[in-house]
Amino acid sequence: MALKIEMLRAFCTVAQTGNLSEAANRLGRTQSAVSMTLKQMEDHLGKRLFEGERKNQLSPLGEQVFELAQKQVRRFDQTVQSIELAAEAAHGLLQIVSVPSVAALVFPPVLEHMTARHPGLKVELRDTDTQEVLDALAEGKADIGIASGYHPLNGVRAVPLFADRFGLVCATDHPLHRQETAPTIADVISSSFVRNALCGLIRNERFVEASSNADVTIHNTHSLITMVRTGKWVTVLPQTVARFMPEATAFRPIADLPDKREVYLYQRERSRFAALAEECCAFIQSCDLSGDPG
Amino acid sequence: MALKIEMLRAFCTVAQTGNLSEAANRLGRTQSAVSMTLKQMEDHLGKRLFEGERKNQLSPLGEQVFELAQKQVRRFDQTVQSIELAAEAAHGLLQIVSVPSVAALVFPPVLEHMTARHPGLKVELRDTDTQEVLDALAEGKADIGIASGYHPLNGVRAVPLFADRFGLVCATDHPLHRQETAPTIADVISSSFVRNALCGLIRNERFVEASSNADVTIHNTHSLITMVRTGKWVTVLPQTVARFMPEATAFRPIADLPDKREVYLYQRERSRFAALAEECCAFIQSCDLSGDPG
DNA sequence: AAAGCAACTTCAGGAAAGTTGAAGAATGGC
DNA sequence: GCCATTCTTCAACTTTCCTGAAGTTGCTTT
Numbered sequence A, B: 001m002a003l004k005i006e007m008l009r010a011f012c013t014v015a016q017t018g019n020l021s022e023a024a025n026r027l028g029r030t031q032s033a034v035s036m037t038l039k040q041m042e043d044h045l046g047k048r049l050f051e052g053e054r055k056n057q058l059s060p061l062g063e064q065v066f067e068l069a070q071k072q073v074r075r076f077d078q079t080v081q082s083i084e085l086a087a088e089a090a091h092g093l094l095q096i097v098s099v100p101s102v103a104a105l106v107f108p109p110v111l112e113h114m115t116a117r118h119p120g121l122k123v124e125l126r127d128t129d130t131q132e133v134l135d136a137l138a139e140g141k142a143d144i145g146i147a148s149g150y151h152p153l154n155g156v157r158a159v160p161l162f163a164d165r166f167g168l169v170c171a172t173d174h175p176l177h178r179q180e181t182a183p184t185i186a187d188v189i190s191s192s193f194v195r196n197a198l199c200g201l202i203r204n205e206r207f208v209e210a211s212s213n214a215d216v217t218i219h220n221t222h223s224l225i226t227m228v229r230t231g232k233w234v235t236v237l238p239q240t241v242a243r244f245m246p247e248a249t250a251f252r253p254i255a256d257l258p259d260k261r262e263v264y265l266y267q268r269e270r271s272r273f274a275a276l277a278e279e280c281c282a283f284i285q286s287c288d289l290s291g292d293p294g
Numbered sequence C: 001a002a003a004g005c006a007a008c009t010t011c012a013g014g015a016a017a018g019t020t021g022a023a024g025a026a027t028g029g030c
Numbered sequence D: 001g002c003c004a005t006t007c008t009t010c011a012a013c014t015t016t017c018c019t020g021a022a023g024t025t026g027c028t029t030t
Helices: A005-017 A020-027 A031-045 A060-088 A100-117 A130-138 A185-190 A197-201 A205-211 A221-229 A274-286 B005-017 B020-027 B031-045 B060-088 B100-117 B130-138 B185-190 B197-201 B205-211 B221-229 B274-286
Strands: A093-098 A122-127 A144-148 A156-171 A193-196 A216-218 A234-238 A249-253 A260-268 B093-098 B122-127 B144-148 B156-171 B193-196 B216-218 B234-238 B249-253 B260-268
Touching (some): A005 A060, A031 B060, A060 A093, A060 B031, A093 A100, A093 A130, A093 A274, A100 A144, A100 A274, A130 A144, A130 B130, A185 A205, A216 A221, A221 A234, B005 B020, B005 B031, B005 B060, B060 B093, B093 B100, B100 B122, B100 B144, B130 B144, B156 B221, B156 B274, B185 B205, B193 B221, B197 B234, B221 B234, B221 B249
Parallel strands (some): A093 A122, A193 A216, B093 B122, B093 B144, B193 B216
Antiparallel strands (some): A156 A234, A156 A249, B156 B234, B156 B249
16 A cells, blocks of 8 residues: 555654554554554565564664654645635635744734734744745745745745844853953854854854854754853854843844844745735835844 | 545646546546545535636635645655655665756766666656755755755755856857857846846846846746747856757856856765765765866 | 536445454563 | 563454446537
């Protein structure tokens, strides 16, 4: 039998839980059903997906399949959700996807503005990384996207939204915040520097080189803030992101790092409720988002 | 009943063919099976997907669902193919995705080099647009990718491969080729200019503005070449792409358009046959790809 | 207007796939 | 060596899916 979504889903669940009964539980099936599904899958592929007698160790092939399957399952579920959402929304639907840092800034006013003006309008807001924002636009899962950098995409209009200077983020009592002269790249890197996902956007050669052997990289913003608040660690972020940092942290430009993060607003050209998307984009552009009007 | 892949597939086929019997035929089902599947889907969503009595006109919702569903089905089939390929490949598997223009340049030597050195190695080569190259890398469907521009991606290493100047492509007997002085942006745009997908990579403000109201855009390279060969139309392409143009066409730098297309080599950091990917990347980098060593 | 036609829907029965609980086999901790 | 845990296998059962035949619907022919 051919591979099916439910087969992939079962496999992923087992791979994650590491045992059949727990997986069966999560899937709402019996253990034996899951066992048989898995056997079908292995038979079909002609190779084992697990090593050893139990299901707690993936084979190399299993690892690879797991990665593929998991992405596929997630994507499928998301598509289903999108389709169902689209079907429910009779009076209009606006799907907006953004990188988290801008989402926090944009979603509240957008939501207020659009729902007030359009009773019955359904709005879906989602935040993920730039890559997925672009995916969502390309696949028709989003009408409007906000992401870092310029990425030409068929059928999607891109306009610059704002630019945002990178700078040091550290605790207010950190030496680099207290010192009089603006810190340099060397200063920052030689402190206990934590890389983060947004650092990847900096093309500045000296920074790239200096930060390439940073020991710690944190992707989750919340954890990042926690680290910085201890006063022991510092990081580099765009200024608007730093706006959402708590009291005891501060943002400071870095003397020899003039780089900015360029944030673009993406808009699908063909969408079911084009007028709504148009209105929403106009509103987003009318907001003053830049924390750094220079 | 919940939405299933086979349901989406049936819907897409009907949407494409515009009638049930032809769709049933392609799906290897009877007409009535397809009819029932479609009914299930409409019942589930609570809305009609087609308008009128026949299945040849999608409703607005249908249009939207079609777009989502088709992408999902394609993606699913591709994932299945990847999984099956991975299972078959016992002695190594190398999945390489590239934008078409570089694919033509890179695939032949890579294939020769790698298969000669590794008997039993399976190689998968695919060409698509930059967006899908990045998707494939992000989803684990490719070990190595070649795409235009720099796009930071988690777990994927990016190194510049070569840069490639944009220039005029026209028939050899076109006035812009014959004239002594190098053509300018204004010259090119005021000729019968055909935009193409790669033009989107040019950030030069004057070019962007000038080309924004071009009447014709062609995405397919073959059609593009045909147009240029007539001698009536001209286009703008990177030099290496122009290398594959037939005899009667020529490439010429544009005086006030110094822009280059930057091509990057992407490499997944974790993959089942990491050593192979490593070797392959090294080989690709050792090739002299730039047609323009300046 | 009756017959013909093409596209689609509905229906009942049967085939295929998926599910279950119980019984059996393998493994590892104690 | 025994027991608990985990997984596989089996036969019966349920659900889902598919088919072929009959029934609608609306348009075209004569």
